[in-house]
Amino acid sequence: MVFAVWLILIMVGGSLAADFGSVQNNETQTWLPADxxxxxxxxxxxxxxxxxxxxxxxxxxxxxxxxxxxxxxxxxxxxxxxxxxxxxxxxxxxxxxxxxxxxxxxxxxxxxxxxxxxxxxxxxxxxxxxxxxxxxxxxxxxxxxxxxxxxxxxYSGMDATLLLVTLAVVAVFLLVIYRSPTLWLVPLLAVGLSSQVATGLVYLLGKHAGLLVNGQSSYVLTVLMLGVGTDYALLLIARYREELHRHEDRHEAMALALQRCLPAIAASAGTVVIATLCLVFGSMNSTRGLGPVVAIGVAVVFLAMTSLLPALLVIFGRWLFWPFAPRHTAGYEAADIEKDHGVWARFSAFVGRWPRLIWIATALVLVGLAFGTSAIKTGQTQAEQFTKTVDSVRGQELLGQHFPSGTSAPADVYVPSAAADAATGIAKGVAGVTSVNTVATAGGWTHLAAVLNDAPDTAAARATVQRLRAALDGGPAEVRQAVVGGQSAVALDTSEAQWSEVKLLVPLILGVVLLMLVLLLRAVVAPVLLLVSVVLSYAAAVGASALLFRALDHPNVDRGLFLFGFLFLVALGVDYTIFLMTRAREEVQRRGHRAGILTSLTVTGGVITSAGLVLAATFCVLAVIPTVQSLQQGLLVAVGVLLDTFLVRSLLIPALSLEVGPRIWLPGRPAAETVEPLPAQAGVRS
The missing domain is CATH 3.30.70.360 (Alpha-Beta Plaits)
Structure with missing residues (x-):
């Protein structure tokens, strides 16, 4: 029945998704703040x-x-x-x-x-x-x-290319992870089909509800759904495999696996959905449009991974895992966990042996990487926006060699016609303005073209626009009604709006994440520590990425990258911590604090590491789009996800949890009901 319902949704969504390109709008004014x-x-x-x-x-x-x-x-x-x-x-x-x-x-x-x-x-x-x-x-x-x-x-035809490349990358990773010629197809099929449903929904909102959809939101939707959907699939399948060892009936095993995984997956999806919806409070049209698009994608893939995927796995049965099909094993517990997770059992024993040294050393590494943020330079010129040479960039360079650099994109000054002469005189006296000419007069307004000395989008051109606006604002009353637009003015207004968005939305997103962690873990101390770790991880990711951008000869970044990176690294980076700590809380109730923390690291280590690698790889796929913005977005998220996977979740959080002890669950106290032993490797120096 579940599969039948999804089949109907997929048929409808697929037909709508075919027209998705028709609702995309990449014109300049659709990215600007309304005011x-x-x-x-x-x-x-x-x-x-x-x-x-x-x-x-x-x-x-x-x-x-x-x-x-x-x-x-x-x-x-x-x-x-x-x-x-x-x-x-x-x-x-x-x-x-x-x-x-x-x-x-x-x-x-x-x-x-x-x-x-x-x-x-x-x-x-x-x-x-x-x-x-x-x-x-x-x-x-x-x-x-x-x-x-x-x-x-x-961006023409890039949706299909991006989808195919991302599917290929995810397929390779799933083949390596599952070592099965059949199992990898099911999660990939579920994610791919659900993406058609989400794309159809976004199309409807773009067509009939005025939702802004552009090239950025389009490719983010594609990559994010495949990455996040695969993460959820890996978590569910890992728990399903574990329950298949405990239960002979696969339906019972799936019911328990879904019951145990649902809180973590729901918290993860809810965090991303609510955090991205915070973007509707942004000032940029593109920012406000991106939030609902991502929220729809994550919500749909969450529903698919908790209904369509379980249905498909149960329909096909245990043979999907061939040649490593899990068999029912009576009394499957500690010894079997150690056998099935040998590498991570030994790793958790290492963390348990030196927790204080590990969390301090890891924190210092992250702080050291965060110092790389000093290498960040904001502001991209037109010539710095593509990873290959394009006609418009080469044309701008040629113009700059033989004419004033701002010739191709003069500042557009619109002033009441009665004040046109006064405005012209004021504009000619502004440093950085080469010439001012009247373009047209209509409806009581005059259009002046102010040619700047410097190339459009450069810091010098933006500074000239600021001086021009200030000079006009200081003129007679009618001159003060003048407005200055054009390419350099757009770059200036966009940069200022992006900075204001960071100041507004970053605290809002942090508040959402903290609230979700408190509700999930029913504690305060743990959520605060986890939030601090995520912010530290983000700073380290920005620092490491800044050094990487310099090495790739793309050192300058658009200010919008900071909000983009913060949103996805905080919302997605906390996923792995959620997966670890929800399992830890479950195990703490059974085994006690120390054993629970180390056992949760043992049983989730493999699946979370696999999920992190898949998500990082999918965002790296953005490099196929020949724009510096997409390249930097993909690399920043990939670096951040890898830091979260290998340092924060594997070392910092478990070691810090052991150092703080049971107080980390305050004001709650999940006492062990029946204390069970640790796997042998993880019990060293207990």
Missing amino acids: AESTKAIKIAESQFADKNIMIADVVYVRDGGLTDADLAAIDGDRTALAGLAVGDISKVTVSDDRKAAFILVPLRSSQSDNTVLGDAVAKVRTEVEGGAPAGLDVRITGAAGNVADYIDV
Whole structure:
């Protein structure tokens, strides 16, 4: 019956998921804070100047030996040929002082609901200008339209590629973990099918409820569901295998396995869902959209791993584990646990022998790695956003060599027409502004283009925008109504909004995680210590990743990376601690504190380590997307997950739990009902 219900959900979800790409929106304004000045500039442009759904492509022509008469004739020919593609007038040809470069500005149609509109327009422009270019003339398309088109091209078809690569990575890991030619297929099938249901739900919300879905939320949904779903599957299957040794009836074994695993899996999923929903309080449109997308994905995969997966495992029976099918073993307990978990039994004995030395040494290692955060530099220019050379970046570089660097993306100043002359005079006097020209006047507003000395998105350009805004705000009353937008203004407003989000959302997420741990463990001391360990692990992950980014020649990071990393490393990193400590609480009630802690480390060590490796590998798959942002996101989460898996969960938490003793469960006190012995290896120096 469970399988039949899921079959219906999968059929409906799969049909909806096929149209998922149609609700993605990667245009600049959809990422901005609603109250930012650059957002206000876009609204004025759309309402007064009919600039809605229009983006400018800068077509750049360069010949190192100097432009020839044939080159200039070809450029004039392009202006005529592109008239049918342009929305409005194409600018006159602007030639550099050294006569080695020229450019024209072509307004193109874009669409918030269909990314292919702009992508196709830029592709047609590229075909036209490159096809008629004289030999040796370098032609590039840059500007806002060129930059967005490159992003559209990068993400085009990436969903399928990312899914296939992630599936392949997870499949290899499951084959190695289970050493079975059949078992690995079942969790992978359950996760893959549930992802179709989640994608269908996100599509419906994007289509009919206004949920913002972009390239980032799309690939995060894919990777996260496969990683988290596999984690839950590993935990459940490990406990199911253990119960199959104790019970001859596989239905009974599954019922008990699910009963024992459900609190940990539910707490893990609940923590991630509630923590990600906190993102709806962010100021960035992209942040607010990411939260519900991730929450839907985790909620659906949780339901699948606790209903669809158990149903499939019970339907297929014990033979799925072939050639290592677990047999019913009467009196399966301590000795058998040691036999089945020999490596981790010896490891837990090591932790039990030197707990104080281990937790202090581990904490010092994490603190040392955290010092790597001093190597972090925030702020990425357009040229630093891709891991490969793209047309818009190369075009911007060529423009910067022959024109003021800000030529391709001037600051857009919108001011009441009565104050246009005064605003022009003030803007010309701002340091970093090369020239100010009137673009158009309409509806009582005037559009001024302020060309900056520095390339867009750079720290210097952002500083010039700040000075320009401050100067206009200090002018006469009507001038103070002016708003400054454009690419550099967008970068400035985005950076400031991201920092404000960090200050608001980090404490909120920490509060959610702490509350979930308190409810799960029915204690206060343990949750506080666990939360401190997770934050320390995050700082260490950022520090280690900063050094790794430098080694990969991508040292500068977008400020949004900190919130992204914090969300997933705190929400996901605490998963492994939850898995360990829920089992520890269960074992403490049976065996006493010391034996319970070490036994929980023994029986969960293998499965949690496997889960951590799988999750880290899935996030590393983000490196296939040729953007620096996705590469850094994947590496940061992967590094953090590995630190949580091998240092925090394996060493720091068990050793610290032994050091603190039963007081860690305060104000509760889970007394041992019937104290059972430790496995022999774990009982050293008891």
